[in-house]
Amino acid sequence: MSETPLLSAVNLHKTFKVSSHNNSTGVLTALDRVSLQLFAGETLGIAGESGCGKSTLAKIMAGLLKPDGGSVLYKGKQLAQLGQNERTVFRRKTQMIFQDPFSSLNPRMRIGDSISEPLKIAGIPAPMLRKELTRIMTAVGLQSDVVDRFPDEFSGGQRQRIGIARALAASPEILIADEPVSSLDISIQAQIINIMLQMKSDFSLSMMIVSHNLLILRHICDRIIIMYLGAVVESGPASELFQHCRHPYTEALIAAIPGLHTANVSRGELLRDDLPSALSIPSGCRFHPRCRYAVDLCRHEVPKITDHGNGHSAACHLSNKLYG
Template sequence: MTTPILEVKGLTKRFSIQKGWFQKNSYVHAVNGIDLAVRKGETLGIVGESGCGKSTLGRCILRLLTPTSGETIFQGKNIRSLSKPELKAMRRDMQMVFQNPFDTLNPKLMIQQILSEPLIAHGIPKKDRQTLLEETIEIVGLGKQHLLRYPHEFSGGQRQRIGIARALMLRPKLIIADEPVSALDVSIQSQILNLLQDLQEQFELTYIFISHDLSVVRHISDRVAVMYLGEVVEFGDKKELFASPLHPYTQALLSATPVSDPDEKRARIILQGDLPSPSNPPGGCKFHPRCPSCFDMCKKVSPTLQDVNEQLVACHLYG
């Protein structure tokens, strides 16, 4: 395997929650010791229920949040060891696309101003900016005339195209897309997913694609990491993972998504209870209170990821 473009080692993020003057602070364990290696040019899907720590992981990788501990190595460089100017240079190569671009597009600015911001911040000369603006707005399927409009003049799908254009302005190497189609109608979702795939080919992009929606992740990813309460519980090639999910949590998630192939029969597994609070996670395997296959050891010992048929799975059922 070639060297990964991005490696994450033991990434952990705890948020402290203040309780009151005389009470001890408690912590939300949003992300807990995650290891990942992302290959150049691939799409790594990250899937899991809302609240399992996907966005926090994405933000820690981009250093929009400072992790509590752990390392991020991007293009061979440990981000922690970078000086301020080096960190700024690295930011050019890593960009984020958000779920709801309307929240992140300043309503008072014209699209051309919004898209120029990253160019100005990174010192791109004025003479090159207009060309980049016109080129990029067309690449995402809009036209030059749209540059002089305001965010409210666009539909949800068009706004996401603008969000993607903004992420592309500096021609990054890695894009972290956090629920980029979750706020869109299904018909628009596939247009945006196709656009992301075309752009990946054209610009040799690497994606980390975050979603709670397994069918969207299935459509776009090469490999998939399944998260539960801040941890990766299963990781593998998309084909194998969807054909033979090993972790009971992945099996349950998969059983709840609609099947397109009528020959593909599976029984729906209904999980007991809700996702426990990350401020008070259960001991042993964090999934054990909801697991249909739970046995004694699961309540006491936390399983680690191990290789089973070239998939990684953290579950005592596999030894």
């Protein structure tokens, strides 16, 4: 891995103004001082229950949404300070794959035109365009004779292949995928994941993959970040995080995976109640109302992110006591 991260986040903060049921407006905290680093060649997973801020983070990292505070750095330079040309390069080099590729494809555009749009923008001359289009479509397992069809003529899995092909056509360095397989049948999920892994090595990509499915992330990621209610609570190498988690929330997520046995995870239903509202983040440790290990300190004092070595860190007052 190179020293300077390809993409990094420093203390990202994001709130949304929302109107509640009695028509008063409230401020919801979607991200609270989130920092992370994505190195060249790495696959980074972002996990956490629905509503933890994963999509908000992905959009900010891709430059599609502005944070209220903190910054995103591309090769060490703040996105907000990139000049026009550098910003264009960043937009092309950082591509996003969405959960529902249908929403990101123009329904009235033939898929050949959709996929080749980034090639045209990049100035690929017409004679080479068809060849490049065929190469990319073949890479994602699409027959080149479907170029004249429209998005609604394809299945969910094929549409996701189209979404990946369109992203690849921009010659990206970074792919940010937000729940890329969660809307697909289980059998199709594995195919799409395998295509993404193949693309990563064939096209030398770095990837940030958002998923609420920890098993998928364990399979494909070098490192995993666990988010809870807008904050990072644990991060570390994927295998270590599974073998030796250091946060009760991670423990509960792992315990919820059927048939998986790992060293320091108690079995059974550990995650009680629903995720609290992001409109009123609990005091102290934000996980305390659902944590079966919570002590008085947890209710009053925000736990610091503590480094446990080997790139593994966690924000829990009792991490050493609970997990050694």
